[in-house]
Amino acid sequence: MSKIAIISRPDQGVLIDVSGCATLEEVIEQLNSTLQLSSHFWKGTPVDLNLGSLTLTEQQVAQLLALTKGLGVTPRQVFSLDLSTRSALDARGVTIGLGKPMSLPTVAPVEAEGALPVEVPQVTAEEPNITSITIDTTEDRIVMVETDETPDPEDAPKLVNFVDPNLKKEEEPTLFLKQGLRSGQAVSHSGNLVIIGDVNPGAEVVAAGDITVWGALRGIAHAGIGGNDNAEIRALKLEPIQIRISNAIARSPDRTGIKVGGPAAPESARLIEGKIRITRSYFE
């Protein structure tokens, strides 16, 4: 008998049968590997759970419920043959299924000839094994533009007037633009902006949130308009004429010829202590 079975019952939703498991660890492992890829799939579907004769404490029941919830499943009722498990379920306020749940007929497993092994990725609570090194590459890439005088509130940049000052960062909608921008074209957005394509010199992108360019950024980008100092600008090839974050402006170094050495890797620009810095991240 397999350790987990998902049984679709006409008009009664789905029954997840883990009665083949001997321990809670096994149940968790099985649920994790089977259900993790399809959390949205369960939405709106009544799901029952059959624990069989498994013995669980109240704490273990809580652990199990937390796991199923994380996978997007909230059992409508739980079947159990074990008395102490039933009382634990009852104590956690879980509806206990009455009668005998539907089960699959026992069939001896047949090894399919040449069947491909299916590997299901595991979800682990541990941090993924990624170390990131951030390298400051600002040197020779951009020059901060110092403003001669403290800006008069009257002179404050009024480049766009569509930004709602009450907008919170979490609420910022993201605009995906699957198109490059040529000279003279401009896009402005009151949330985050993602451009799939190149931003050429003479083009302008303006956003209240972050600006991400999946391509080369060679024009002007202004992120965090309206005073959002946390905004970032990132691009696969960051070689802009000017970048502006919030109220800070940085420009490219002066040309000496037609060829300018481009960056070797994707980079991002952010505001650190009032100055725009460019950093490159490596993942190893």
Next chain:
Amino acid sequence: MSGRVIVITSGKGGVGKTTASANIGVALANTGASVALVDMDIGLRNLDILMGLENRVVYNLVDVVEERCKLRQALVKDKRMPTLSLLPAAQTRDKTAVNAEQMKKLCIELKNTFEFVIIDCPAGIESGFQNAIAGAEEAIVITTPEMSAVRDADRIIGLLEARKDEIEQYRLVINRIRPAMVKSSDMMSVDDVLEILSIKLLGVVPEDEEIIISTNKGEPVSGTDNTRSGLAFRNIARRLRGEDVPLMDLDAPNSTWISRLVKFFAPVARV
């Protein structure tokens, strides 16, 4: 102070209006005058690139006209000459973004601060041209020694003549002349062009590869010593200031190996 507002125009595109604007501006600033260069080619701005200032542009002419910033905020100071400033055009707008009245107002404001206001006019004879000449008192018509460019220059001169009340004087600059081709009668000579246009000549600029290099570098040739085109533009600037400078000898050998050798050891253009 009341400065002079000079528009640089041609009718035809590609004859060197922007190159002439940048070089005359730099040459005038080199004589010690305060100069404002105004790019009126809204939507197709180039003057900032020729000046190597495109990375310093924050506000532009349309921002000034629409009162999003003050004029002094939009003026970009040149990186080499402190007396030279650029008022860049907007790139993401078009010619309809300003009108003639706004340009007149802007020119008055500029000539209160600068001795020379040089306006780089867009190609064509439509609203962009009309707006560019709206606030000007003088015009420099650029042409090349080609039939099509001369024909368009003639059209422009006709339009300027029709505004005699505002445009006090207009003079001609013949650009990209090739003395060798003129000699072999493959190109119109200075006299041929003047014969058709019957207009006062301000200067003649020889064809020069250095222009391409200087455009890529963002350093106008008139700011450097050893180019013939740069010298021609410096002469034009001196004539604009009222000096009597003779035309340079275009027949002087320029590209033989011996002249290059001479130039290498004495990097000063021969007149």
